[in-house]
Amino acid sequence: MLLAILSGFLLATVAPAVHRQTGMNSGWVLAILPAALFLYFLSFLPAVGSGESIVISYPWVPGLDIQLSFLVDGLSLLFALLISGIGFFIVAYAGRYLEGHKDLGRFYVLILSFMASMLGLVLSDNLISLFVFWELTSITSYLLIGFNHEDATARRSALQGLFVTVGGGLALLTGLVMMAVVTGSYELSEILSSGDALRDHGWYVAIVLLVLLGCFTKSAQVPFHFWLPRAMAAPTPVSAYLHSATMVKAGVYLMARLNPSLGATDLWLILLGVFGALTMFTGVFMSIRSTGVKQVLAYSTVMALGTLTMLIGVGTDTAIMAAMAFLLAHSLYKGALFLIAGILDHEAGCKDFLQTGGLRHALPITATFAAIAALSLGGVIPMFGFVAKELLFEAVLEAPSLSGLLSLLTVASAILVVAVAAVVGIKPYWGPRVETPKTPHHEAPPAMLAGPAVLASLGLLFGVGVAMVDRGLLSAAAGAVYGSPVETYLSLWHGFNLPLMLSLLSLVLGLTIYFNWDRFRTATGFMDDLKRFGPERAYDKSMDGLVSISEWQTRVLQNGYLRYYLLTILLSTVALVTFSIARAGGLEIQMSLAGVRIQELAIVAVLLLAALVSVTTSSRLGAVASLGAVGFSVALIYVLFSAADVGITQVLVETLTVIMLVLVLFRLPGFLGLTPQALRIRDAVVALAFGVMVALLSLAASSTRFADSISEYFIRESEPSGFGRNIVNVILVDFRALDTLGEIVVLALAAVGVYAMIKLRAEDNRK
Amino acid sequence: MTRELNIQSLILRSASQLLLPLLLMFSIFLLLRGHDEPGGGFIAGLVAASAIALHMFAQDIHQAKRVLYADPRDLVGWGLVFGVISGVPAIFKGQAFFTSQWLEFTMPILGKIKVGTPLIFDIGVYLVVVGSVLLILLTLAEAED
Amino acid sequence: METLMAFVVGGLFAAAIYMMLRRSIVKLVIGLILLSNGANLLLFTQAGMLRGAPPLVPLGATQPEGVVADPLAQALILTAIVIGFGVLAFAVVLIHRAYEVVEADDMDQMKDTDT
Known part of the structure; x- marks a missing residue:
């Protein structure tokens, strides 16, 4: 069954090649698949005709409880037979109708993918896979309507169809998820038997409205009917297939499918x-x-x-x-x-x-x-x-x-x-x-x-x-x-x-x-005059509105100044955090400076002083030196507080950072006093506000613990099952090796990126 | 921009000749003992990279590249290969990817020695760190010329 | 000590952000370095700070003696430091390239995408 549905997609990948090989008979050759599918589905008829329904399922995303399951009953079989049967004639027909068209190969790809999506849609038993196939039909039909993409009308029609059906699709998704929440299952075969639970639930009206919005847009019901005649911009075989026999019937299919659980x-x-x-x-x-x-x-x-x-x-x-x-x-x-x-x-x-x-x-x-x-x-x-x-x-x-x-x-x-x-x-x-x-x-x-x-x-x-x-x-x-x-x-x-x-x-x-x-x-x-008040007019208006909103927000938000982006992000973070703290009735903070030793105090003082110097100095050398001081103070803190490995790493990286800065930074110009005094004060206030917020959150987090640390496990098992006495290293190379693999990949990418940026420039210069 | 990269200091030059093999040996030592004492692939890799970077300053880039033998890009690649390979044996035993596997040897002088996939992984980390850091520094230094 | 560190972290964040709000790209780099130090220290502080209790198991034992510092936070910070170096290098070179193209140290002259 899975193969039957996916075969359309598989054939689509090689369709252009087949078309090149077989030339003017390509339509007949490719039509073999829908014909075979038709016969395959016909073989279900005796069993289904006697009232059976067959469920076939494959695990897909087991973690999310999503299965790729298919349901064959009378309704889905009727649709599957129509899709594959009419599909056969359409493909064969298109071979001659579009004969010599430069994009015929592409046409086959699209029409076969569309057929496969449609089959998937009507045979899916799982709501999520149904939805995925539903959207796939919208996308493939968008491409098919816009097949003559050099024609502006075709493009406009395709986009209109896409917006209307995909917009409805969003509503549908919400409705389907709500339905699954109410019934506790994503499987249609189970949902169909829990109709009473759905009808009695408080969400029933919302579910019906959302699902119907999806179906009405797809099946071109008033007032969303306007996209369908427009979609006739597609080549005729597409119109015949999508807009008579299949795609638009998807909405009808879903209403019929859900009738036992939502109807009556x-x-x-x-x-x-x-x-x-x-x-x-x-x-x-x-x-x-x-x-x-x-x-x-x-x-x-x-x-x-x-x-x-x-x-x-x-x-x-x-x-x-x-x-x-x-x-x-x-x-x-x-x-x-x-x-x-x-x-x-x-x-x-x-x-x-x-x-x-x-x-x-x-x-x-x-x-x-x-x-x-x-x-x-x-x-x-x-x-x-x-x-x-x-x-x-x-x-x-x-x-x-x-x-x-x-x-x-x-x-x-x-x-x-x-x-x-x-x-x-x-x-x-x-x-x-x-x-x-x-x-x-x-x-x-x-x-x-x-x-x-x-x-x-x-x-x-x-x-x-x-x-x-x-x-x-x-x-x-x-x-x-x-x-x-x-x-x-x-x-x-x-x-x-x-x-x-x-x-x-x-x-x-x-x-x-x-x-x-x-x-x-x-x-x-006189009816023509009424068009001005029709739904299509509303569609045009809302599209215009969307464009002007995007323009406005791009102008305001995407202004190209890094510091305004940063300011926006920082201020909204501060505002949101303040808001939630206020709502929670303040923070629980325990402050204690007991037990702080004099040498630790000294290190902290050096650290903060160095940070201050790096901010205020006007020389780049001074800034690099004070950054070094910050880094080494941090390393000392690691070492003093039982993190030898981290401390060593910090020292080594700090050294390499200084080397790197020496190599690059001094080829950049010196600091410039670009900002007026007032703006500096504003930035300082924002920075301080954020710093204070981080400090307070850090304090609050230190005094609350919601759950036990998983470190206990690592500490206990490091020697017995990891055979290593350095627990940090055992975590890095054994317990969490996959994370570490990801991290070294990032490092490698950064290095390759640096290499590419510099070497590519060298290539440019040579030209 | 034709600033001389290497520092004209006889002491540094002579010292780096001596220091380099010592530091590289030390980095191997750190790598191997990392599972039990402070050390490990990250630290050892950084030590090796710093040693070669020092050599680069004391001598010149070509010297530093000669010491390295291999192209740092290859080191990065091999490191990633080692890292991934170390996860594979577990699959053949039907366990999750990266479940560690250990072999125990009894050697004449050293006594019992355990070799496991985490060591291979650590070597991979080592190679990636050495390779990446040197790729960055050498490329930057070359751009300087 | 956690109390004291909270203010150190806050100070580093404030310094980093002030630098990142400047128009000079070199200052942006300095801000990034300060920020990564601050973030690492924040993580370190949150894991709890213990003196003289490294997460090592003594030779011959199977469990460490007494309470030890949180090894997981240390592992995270360790990799974060190394990655931080890689990313910083990338950022620095990127900025350097941008400088070469725009020929200005001023962020305000880099607001156009099509230079």
């Missing part, structure tokens, strides 16, 4: 239901208002994400089953439609539906599968999309609360969806031939047709033979989301009931809108 409350229902329904309607409304090929599809994805969110919020077994069916249907037709959008662009150069028309003769196969996929999108019998839509109507009509509002929005959306489907499936291929930027000479190559053909056909196949996916995959997935096995099963024909009537109604009204598409768009033109 009014808060959950209202938040998901209302935001989902609003997103659904906004998405489809924006979709029909757009004319750009990818824009239409992108907004209809927003619609689908809203629908899924709403269904998870409704939370009845019918609703959950509907969500899973809708998820599958949407992935199939949207994947196909996006790939077809790529074909339109590739063969005919069309990026806007208004530029298209009558292409059915030039692109007959494309037109056929576009029609099939569009029928599924529109929810026309006998497509799988129809099955899903019937169940969707049924679920909202039976919703435990808010049924009226949700039904109204759902029907309104369904009408517009039919219109969108007509735009997508009819407009480019039928009617009079419209002059396209490029005249298509031939049908798209097989690598590009394979995806749309298979995905669209599956939409038809699953509709006619609904039992193929119903019992097994979808019921297991729905069971995992619902928390217990579901009793609802799918069927193509429900009889003449209310959902069917609504379907027929939406079909008629939808087609009416399609035939009056131009008038509809003009009539709703």
Whole structure:
């Protein structure tokens, strides 16, 4: 399992090399991996279909109790199959779509890494690894959206997507950690069974809000929907993969995943239901208002994400089953439609539906599968999309609360969806031939047709033979989301009931809108003015604000004067320490000068005097000499107080320091009186304040001991188990040898640094 | 900047000829006894480095480099290698890295002698300290010329 | 003695900081040296100060006689002194390089990164 997930990353590392070797067939070659993964995941189907869930775990950071554990149940298997299955067609398709692109190798690296991250996300059982994969999908999709990095729009869109999703990711992390604290486990498989503990906990509302913030941003729910259509700046295969089938479904996945432990409350229902329904309607409304090929599809994805969110919020077994069916249907037709959008662009150069028309003769196969996929999108019998839509109507009509509002929005959306489907499936291929930027000479190559053909056909196949996916995959997935096995099963024909009537109604009204598409768009033109108040505007404003805050704080804090940095640090330290001392009600200090011997007093006096001289002297020689005096006095203190080794070291280092200073310091200019008197007094006051603080803290620390020193152990064990009688040395080379190793490495680095700085300059001079 | 680095003093020159071998032997002595009495790799390394630094002042840089035989950069490298190697045997015994391992010998005159990985580690420390300090001082002194 | 040392440490810190706040880079170096001495002494003071009780085990014994000074603090300070030398050397050479580039002993003329 670990290998299955990491294989994407591994292949990504060699993908450019493979691409160079295999040339124009690289897409097919690299697509072998997703295909193999698809088959691998398919092998889980019998077990998972019968209701099992499989947990596989590997230790990762045992010290923090973080395992790399994976959970395979209906939900994760459904997603894993979609990711690897659609991934296969995307990789193969991209090989031809981007053929000859200079960065195709890089594209493979990114798309394979993205696929691996996505698989990791849906299969993770551990919250931390789930989060890591979650962020990895954000980062890889950022790179993919910005793939055409020379284009400013692409860069801006990529950054926007990144900020929105990663910002939500931060909220999500907080929510996940809080959830783990409440349930006492980071394992999803355990959290899922402690739903009651979570729902009754005081943090429940906060957890739900934080987790949903993460999911809503990722899955482009209102008001964070604006980044998704922007993300269409990516190459079309990326749009097809990330923004229809996978990445944006991550939020939906997580909501579905956590439904058993966080769901079934009014808060959950209202938040998901209302935001989902609003997103659904906004998405489809924006979709029909757009004319750009990818824009239409992108907004209809927003619609689908809203629908899924709403269904998870409704939370009845019918609703959950509907969500899973809708998820599958949407992935199939949207994947196909996006790939077809790529074909339109590739063969005919069309990026806007208004530029298209009558292409059915030039692109007959494309037109056929576009029609099939569009029928599924529109929810026309006998497509799988129809099955899903019937169940969707049924679920909202039976919703435990808010049924009226949700039904109204759902029907309104369904009408517009039919219109969108007509735009997508009819407009480019039928009617009079419209002059396209490029005249298509031939049908798209097989690598590009394979995806749309298979995905669209599956939409038809699953509709006619609904039992193929119903019992097994979808019921297991729905069971995992619902928390217990579901009793609802799918069927193509429900009889003449209310959902069917609504379907027929939406079909008629939808087609009416399609035939009056131009008038509809003009009539709703006033909506464009509302953009000024939209969330995207808020995003822009907040980005501007962030930039000006950074500028301000750089100007104020990063002013380039070392002493102001120091002053800031010192004064805040003094202030904070004073504050905490005051809060603790003063320090407990015991002062005693008893037992101080006269020679010790003399040494201390010399030390302080020498320090004072080194500060006040105006000659460098005087300063070096007095520093020597300070150092040797310190050495004497070590020796007098039982630290012979330290004393010897101090003496030797002091000698070497003087040698070094002699070698360097005198090549620097003499002291300058640069600072006016007033500033010197200010600095002296700060320095004294800090000195007094250190002295007081030292006093306070000397009179308090919180724990026994571990030195007792070293003293006791030095001879018996370290075979050495010099305890200090035994500590250095035996008990704490690893620390010492680190320290000699630092010393070595400092020496190499000195060498490099001087020798490199010599090189410069020679040039 | 063409100040003469070496100090023109006959006494110092002659003394350093005598002192150098003594100090180097003393540093080895400090290194070996360090486990039981004050001394050890750090101190011994500093003594050796000071001895050679003194030699550098009394004679000249080339003399000092000749005494050292090896390039100080190599000493640093070897020291780190010794340091790391001394931790390895423990792994083969299934213990944590750097768990000390001891071998006991009985020698004809010296009696029982214990040799362990901490001694190898201490030699590593010694080499790194000698190497680093001299690398710093010799580079600085060379820059002076 | 700890009381007396507390004031010595405070004095060293004050002197070090005053020097580090100066504009002359040479004074900055002097400040660094004073500061590392102060920090080492602070650690030494905190471990408790005992006269004539080095952490050595007498020949033939397995335990030291009576109470001995804290060996751990001594080990820490010992390495700190040696590392302090290395870091000081690095700082001094760095400063020397900076001086060569900027040709000024004044920290205020080193505030730009792109010289």
